[in-house]
Amino acid sequence: MISGFGVVGNGEVLAKVRGDGVATEAYYPSIGFFRHLIQSHFGIHIRGADGEPGPCRWFAPPEFVTEQRYLEDTNVLQTSYLRPDIRAEVFDFVHPDHPAFLRTLEVHNTTAEPLVCDLFHTEASSVADHKGEFGYNVAYYNRLGEHVVRYRGHPWNNAVESQVVWLISGEPRPDTYQCGVSYQEEGGGLDAYLDVRDGILNENRYAFGDPAGTTSALMWRRTIPPGGTISVTVLFVAGMSLFEGEDNLKGMRLQSAEQHLGKTVSYWRDWIETGKKTQPRLGDARLEKLYLRSLLLLKLLQDRKYGALIAAPTLDPDYRYCWPRDGVYLAWALDRCGYHDEARHYYRWCQRTQRGEGLWSQNHYTDGRRHWAGIQVDQVGTIIWGAWEHFLLTRDRNFLVEMWPTIRRAADYLVFRTDPETRLVYSEQDLWEETGGYLAYTNAASVAGLDAAAAWAREVGRETHAARWRAGAQDLRRNIERQLLQDGVYVGEFQPRQPFAQRADYLLDISNLGLAVPFRVVPADQEAMVRTAQCLEADMVYPIGGIGRYASDLFVGGNPWSLSGIWMALYYAETGQIGEVYRQLEWCLKHAMLHDFLPEQSQKQSGAPASAAPLGWSHAWVIVLFQRLGKLLAPQNPPD
Numbered sequence: 001m002i003s004g005f006g007v008v009g010n011g012e013v014l015a016k017v018r019g020d021g022v023a024t025e026a027y028y029p030s031i032g033f034f035r036h037l038i039q040s041h042f043g044i045h046i047r048g049a050d051g052e053p054g055p056c057r058w059f060a061p062p063e064f065v066t067e068q069r070y071l072e073d074t075n076v077l078q079t080s081y082l083r084p085d086i087r088a089e090v091f092d093f094v095h096p097d098h099p100a101f102l103r104t105l106e107v108h109n110t111t112a113e114p115l116v117c118d119l120f121h122t123e124a125s126s127v128a129d130h131k132g133e134f135g136y137n138v139a140y141y142n143r144l145g146e147h148v149v150r151y152r153g154h155p156w157n158n159a160v161e162s163q164v165v166w167l168i169s170g171e172p173r174p175d176t177y178q179c180g181v182s183y184q185e186e187g188g189g190l191d192a193y194l195d196v197r198d199g200i201l202n203e204n205r206y207a208f209g210d211p212a213g214t215t216s217a218l219m220w221r222r223t224i225p226p227g228g229t230i231s232v233t234v235l236f237v238a239g240m241s242l243f244e245g246e247d248n249l250k251g252m253r254l255q256s257a258e259q260h261l262g263k264t265v266s267y268w269r270d271w272i273e274t275g276k277k278t279q280p281r282l283g284d285a286r287l288e289k290l291y292l293r294s295l296l297l298l299k300l301l302q303d304r305k306y307g308a309l310i311a312a313p314t315l316d317p318d319y320r321y322c323w324p325r326d327g328v329y330l331a332w333a334l335d336r337c338g339y340h341d342e343a344r345h346y347y348r349w350c351q352r353t354q355r356g357e358g359l360w361s362q363n364h365y366t367d368g369r370r371h372w373a374g375i376q377v378d379q380v381g382t383i384i385w386g387a388w389e390h391f392l393l394t395r396d397r398n399f400l401v402e403m404w405p406t407i408r409r410a411a412d413y414l415v416f417r418t419d420p421e422t423r424l425v426y427s428e429q430d431l432w433e434e435t436g437g438y439l440a441y442t443n444a445a446s447v448a449g450l451d452a453a454a455a456w457a458r459e460v461g462r463e464t465h466a467a468r469w470r471a472g473a474q475d476l477r478r479n480i481e482r483q484l485l486q487d488g489v490y491v492g493e494f495q496p497r498q499p500f501a502q503r504a505d506y507l508l509d510i511s512n513l514g515l516a517v518p519f520r521v522v523p524a525d526q527e528a529m530v531r532t533a534q535c536l537e538a539d540m541v542y543p544i545g546g547i548g549r550y551a552s553d554l555f556v557g558g559n560p561w562s563l564s565g566i567w568m569a570l571y572y573a574e575t576g577q578i579g580e581v582y583r584q585l586e587w588c589l590k591h592a593m594l595h596d597f598l599p600e601q602s603q604k605q606s607g608a609p610a611s612a613a614p615l616g617w618s619h620a621w622v623i624v625l626f627q628r629l630g631k632l633l634a635p636q637n638p639p640d
Contacts, residue, residue, distance in 0.1 A: 013094045028166075075296050570624065
């Protein structure tokens with residue numbers, strides 16, 4: 001089994017394909033909800049001289065030597081398979097304009113004899129993502145339209161019905177099919193995965209699985225001449241109703257799969273041209289490739305309709321939501337690479353989702369509905385800061401005016417949250433969602449937010465607001481130095497040695513670096529900041545090396561994080577320590593996954609990926625880090 005996976009999408013549909021070519025997730029009508037696909041897999045029967053099908057062979061190891069890559073400068077995946085008599089590729093992509101996930105299988109006969117074979121595709125779905133419940137999932141074959149229809153519904157209870165419809169079509173038309181009940185081992189409704197074993201499908205037209213779920217299969221009978229190639233495509237086409245799904249499928253059938261692939265490749269290569277203009281010269285092909293791959297990934301993590309940016313395309317843990325803070329960092333990276341439309345789309349999502357009192361909920365569904373209602377005050381400052389960065393990059397004065405009410409409410413909220421005794425901002429939760437307090441990171445984000453709000457107010461002629469927020473930022477700065485600088489280092493919380501809900505203390509935390517990067521509240525080369533960074537590295541020791549969040553971390557066992565490594569590298573870039581930047585980068589790349597995707601964590605004993613992957617925040621900061629590294633390598637252009 002090849003570990004890791006690739007991601008494809010278009011902002012409306014998002015799908016994941018394992019490194020062995022098995023598709024395991026597909027989402028619609030948004031990139032996070034709902035999950036419909038559980039598994040999609042191709043296989044082959046090679047018929048003998050007597051015409052009887054040979055063993056059922058899945059395109060996967062160990063039967064085939066398997067390799068996966070992205071086509072250059074695209075979000076199109078190619079998984080290659082090789083054995084002595086066959087070479088095959090599966091191309092996975094989502095059409096840029098339509099809710100359609102396409103899987104094209106090409107099989108090449110590498111022998112000197114004709115290859116008589118059956119190609120087949122099987123799938124299992126749980127339409128509408130009802131928290132893993134398979135009940136009431138239906139599969140039936142529409143013989144007139146020649147496609148499988150997948151929906152969630154009850155045969156006699158109209159209260160249980162699908163929110164979407166998923167149509168599965170084979171191109172060219174398959175020779176036979178099966179709709180079955182998951183795990184059913186006999187009868188006409190035999191599970192499609194079991195039915196393909198003998199090369200003869202039952203052609204059961206309707207399957208209703210409660211609670212087991214349902215499966216379907218399509219099969220093509222072909223003869224491949226010596227040295228020849230054949231191609232079949234499976235289209236997963238979605239709609240919000242059966243009629244819409246059928247119309248979408250009809251539209252897709254107007255062109256061939258080859259034309260759809262060509263359009264998708266062209267779309268992504270056109271899109272990445274903007275990012276290439278900002279690509280730094282690093283003298284390292286892997287780093288330069290990672291820069292572009294990170295950009296292509298961030299585009300996949302943005303919902304096309306709403307503008308939300310999700311944290312990661314992962315179910316375990318479930319990060320298919322938009323944390324406003326994470327979203328800002330993704331938008332910031334996109335902005336810095338020239339993708340201002342994408343960033344503006346995100347800030348308009350922030351405008352729509354702001355609560356009346358000026359803050360944002362802990363995280364949201366992509367359509368803006370609240371998911372978790374917790375309060376993380378750092379997110380408020382971060383949004384103001386990020387929106388101001390957008391203006392500095394675009395000089396879009398219409399954006400200034402449009403966002404002013406949002407900025408005003410957010411800045412007033414930060415002033416309101418400043419405690420009259422400590423003169424620091426209090427937050428019910430830290431950025432790790434574990435404990436509350438007068439936190440260094442929260443206060444750094446608040447200073448940056450109030451500074452940005454004051455500048456914003458000046459630009460729109462609100463001098464009274466500007467003066468109040470500027471004074472608030474200055475007061476916070478003074479009290480950060482007075483209250484959070486203890487024994488020569490910056491601590492993570494006002495009373496760092498008190499017992500906390502999830503940790504022994506709050507002395508040293510990787511987020512203490514937020515005072516210097518990205519918010520620049522404290523100069524990175526200030527003696528106390530330098531000592532803080534040194535203490536952070538010395539405090540966290542793991543068998544595989546790396547940097548974690550804090551020494552007593554218990555989340556997923558307490559491991560080093562790629563985000564922490566990138567954060568430390570950003571700090572070293574800010575202080576001009578190129579060797580230290582590369583040291584952190586080397587660790588992160590050593591523990592990267594397939595396609596150089598960065599996991600949230602790496603298991604501290606084995607180094608295996610742990611928790612969410614790929615983490616959008618890490619890839620966003622990789623982009624910023626590489627830009628700064630590029631300027632360090634060209635001394636005439638110091639880091640911005």
